[in-house]
């Protein structure tokens with residue numbers, strides 16, 4: 001019988017190796033290999049030669065089964081060594097025995113118990129190699145039983161990549177999960193304890209899996225622009241790029257104004273535009289500059305937005321030139337602009353929309369005022385001053401403030417009241433002081449995220 005022949009051959013070779021110290025030294029690797037054959041000769045699993053393909057049990061590994069049900073078997077086939085390695089890691093984490101890869105080269109994999117690195121007292125061992133007859137990795141032999149006790153520390157075996165691939169679903173549903181919560185989740189799910197820095201690396205890897213690499217997204221920015229123009233004809237999309245010394249184009253800025261939004265604003269919104277910027281806090285940093293209006297229900301009406309590296313005069317100017325063309329407000333005649341006191345923004349508005357009435361966002365002024373003058377009385381007087389409809393009323397409110405605190409009075413008077421008190425507004429823009437808040441950019445950011 002061929003089986004008997006194989007068995008006999010193994011024993012013979014083993015005998016020669018053990019008896020010959022020179023050959024033992026020279027072929028250390030092979031000696032160990034055949035020596036083990038001798039030791040395991042009673043184990044049914046090892047009746048087969050490690051190098052021969054196994055045909056009696058040839059199940060194919062299913063990578064879609066639950067991670068904790070994965071179990072390597074003698075004769076099981078794998079696409080490649082990394083698939084087998086992943087199966088082994090899942091198996092040892094689920095069963096609480098560490099593992100080490102004694103050999104992991106392009107042709108074969110030898111895994112042993114990770115508890116005793118030198119003594120080799122534990123019997124666990126797995127050998128896999130490419131099949132001779134096909135391009136498939138097969139487990140050729142395995143001594144599955146551990147003679148050691150269980151241990152739930154796996155060191156570098158459990159990599160951030162491994163954790164990320166197992167927790168990607170949880171992180172999709174809760175991307176703002178705190179590291180301590182993540183560590184607790186890992187402890188519950190895998191019964192292992194990790195350092196916070198490893199949890200952090202795992203979370204980062206998972207975010208990359210979810211969002212893809214930023215460079216991949218940026219590489220498709222032209223496709224995105226073309227798709228907007230195809231699906232929303234009449235929209236304006238501008239991609240700004242820089243040509244770097246390495247000859248490659250790098251993303252610089254991105255402007256978008258949907259056709260429906262600009263025509264909607266022209267047809268049905270007051271001639272008022274709020275301008276504001278906010279920081280992007282996702283994987284990619286930068287700033288979002290927005291232009292928003294108010295619709296007939298006094299709700300936020302996004303007009304257009306731009307993504308830039310930084311909020312400065314140059315970027316605001318570029319944005320306002322495109323905006324004024326899109327919504328037909330050349331020179332800003334009859335238009336009211338509301339914004340904070342960002343220097344670059346003020347200068348850009350002056351240059352691009354010289355005829356617009358420029359008002360300050362009263363919430364921004366109050367936020368600064370509050371830093372020095374806290375309290376309900378200051379607050380009431382401030383909002384009363386902002387909401388006055390005629391100048392004498394404004395003066396009377398300010399006199400009341402002056403009687404309480406001259407410093408507060410002087411602070412507000414030095415901030416150009418004609419740009420934030422309704423008492424000085426022309427009729428067209430008299431309903432704006434509370435309406436346009438400084439969180440508009442954040443709202444547009446949410447809007448973009450939801451629609452994206």
Ligand SMILES: [Zn+2]
Pocket residue numbers: 097113114115122123124146147148149
């Ligand atoms: Zn063991």
